[in-house]
Amino acid sequence: MGFDPWDAAFVADPYPAYRELREQGRAMWWEATGQWLVPHYADVSALLRDRRLGRTYLHRFSHEEFGRQAPPPEHEPFHVLNGNGLLDLEDPAHARVRRLVAKAFTPRTVKRLVPAVRRLAGELVGRLRADGGGDLLTVVAEPLPVAVIAELLGVPEADRGLLRPWSADICGMFELRPDEETARRAVRASVEFSAYLRGLITERRSRPGEDLISGLIAAHDEEGRLSEQEMISTCVLLLNAGHEATVNTTVNGWWALFRNPAQLAALRESHDPEKLSTAVDELMRYDTPLQMFERWVLDDIRIGDTVIPRGGEVALLFGSANRDPARFEGPDALDLVRADNPHLTFGAGIHYCLGAPLARRELEASFGALLADGVPPLRLVEEPRWRDGYVIRGLEELLVEF
Numbered sequence: 001m002g003f004d005p006w007d008a009a010f011v012a013d014p015y016p017a018y019r020e021l022r023e024q025g026r027a028m029w030w031e032a033t034g035q036w037l038v039p040h041y042a043d044v045s046a047l048l049r050d051r052r053l054g055r056t057y058l059h060r061f062s063h064e065e066f067g068r069q070a071p072p073p074e075h076e077p078f079h080v081l082n083g084n085g086l087l088d089l090e091d092p093a094h095a096r097v098r099r100l101v102a103k104a105f106t107p108r109t110v111k112r113l114v115p116a117v118r119r120l121a122g123e124l125v126g127r128l129r130a131d132g133g134g135d136l137l138t139v140v141a142e143p144l145p146v147a148v149i150a151e152l153l154g155v156p157e158a159d160r161g162l163l164r165p166w167s168a169d170i171c172g173m174f175e176l177r178p179d180e181e182t183a184r185r186a187v188r189a190s191v192e193f194s195a196y197l198r199g200l201i202t203e204r205r206s207r208p209g210e211d212l213i214s215g216l217i218a219a220h221d222e223e224g225r226l227s228e229q230e231m232i233s234t235c236v237l238l239l240n241a242g243h244e245a246t247v248n249t250t251v252n253g254w255w256a257l258f259r260n261p262a263q264l265a266a267l268r269e270s271h272d273p274e275k276l277s278t279a280v281d282e283l284m285r286y287d288t289p290l291q292m293f294e295r296w297v298l299d300d301i302r303i304g305d306t307v308i309p310r311g312g313e314v315a316l317l318f319g320s321a322n323r324d325p326a327r328f329e330g331p332d333a334l335d336l337v338r339a340d341n342p343h344l345t346f347g348a349g350i351h352y353c354l355g356a357p358l359a360r361r362e363l364e365a366s367f368g369a370l371l372a373d374g375v376p377p378l379r380l381v382e383e384p385r386w387r388d389g390y391v392i393r394g395l396e397e398l399l400v401e402f
């Protein structure tokens, strides 16, 4: 089976196809999307840090100069929203905005949140237990990161149900070759989400709080360090990035644990926070929730014997890099005590995941609450199915019982 992100069997297990790709070479032209596939760890790691590549090219070239077509005007609300968020800015704008938000996500700031995150994880697991089981995704995996990031930004509890559907519609655009219906939904969600945040910003301006939105408003109003659009876009990015991958890591991780019962049993018995933390990192490596990130080639690069000129696009295969035997011993085995594990799941370089410390603490809290003393072993009810979608890869649901 080859590399085919539209094939359900590939999405369920892309790893054999990645192995074939790594054996074929270092950069392979892929006709289906007009990109270069990059499957090796060393190349993915180096290219993420290479300033000759960018998440956008618009800070240096127009669409025409870069040899690309501008998106249709009716898609503009999505592109304006997406293009002004931290992740799609390049320096110097990126450094300016990242400095403003970074303080809220340092390991030290995040450490202060841990007791509240643990408490919430305990409550959610309590709910699952009270029902004797259920869908781990909707009862535990999703509400935890949504509540945490909404709380950090200051989104009122009553509005939190809006976030997941908007995020899902916007994230549809990050899959390969999104169709017109996907684009329409993303545009609608972009318009609604932006209007919602504009309202929240107006309200918070009159009654500032301790939350991140109030902090960003101050940076915009008092110091002019952030445009209104950058503020809205970065809030949407934080709310979406702040839960999508964490939800999938939780359920994909549990599915991996169920397939490795001896290691699951050993982890349950260890009661050691260090071991839990090591195990969470291994689950992130073993089944990477974000399988691919793209970069534009801003100045000619060479990968092995292949020269990729300005205007090209590379698809960095994180899932493959994390299973590269040149970097990881026995890469296709889950090893919850793996000591040497420099996985690329959180990226590298200037866009390295801002939320990595928070994501790690949330995952430790939710896995920890389900593995805690006194909680009966979790059992799988039926084999889960994978959702459509390859870039953001996750299960439809994960039915469990105690």
Ligand code: HEM
Pocket: 055, 086, 087, 088, 098, 105, 145, 149, 237, 238, 241, 242, 243, 245, 246, 249, 289, 290, 293, 294, 344, 345, 346, 347, 348, 350, 351, 352, 353, 354, 355, 356, 358, 359
């Ligand atoms: C397991 C969970 C998570 C994974 C696997 C993950 C992964 C990633 C990756 C790979 C990138 C870089 C993308 C690129 O280079 O193109 C990134 C960026 C980012 N992530 Fe995460 N993330 C997770 C959780 C979070 C959380 C909880 C937050 C909450 C704040 C967050 C916020 C961000 C932001 C703001 C960026 C953009 C950083 C920048 O451009 O400077 N992420 N994430």
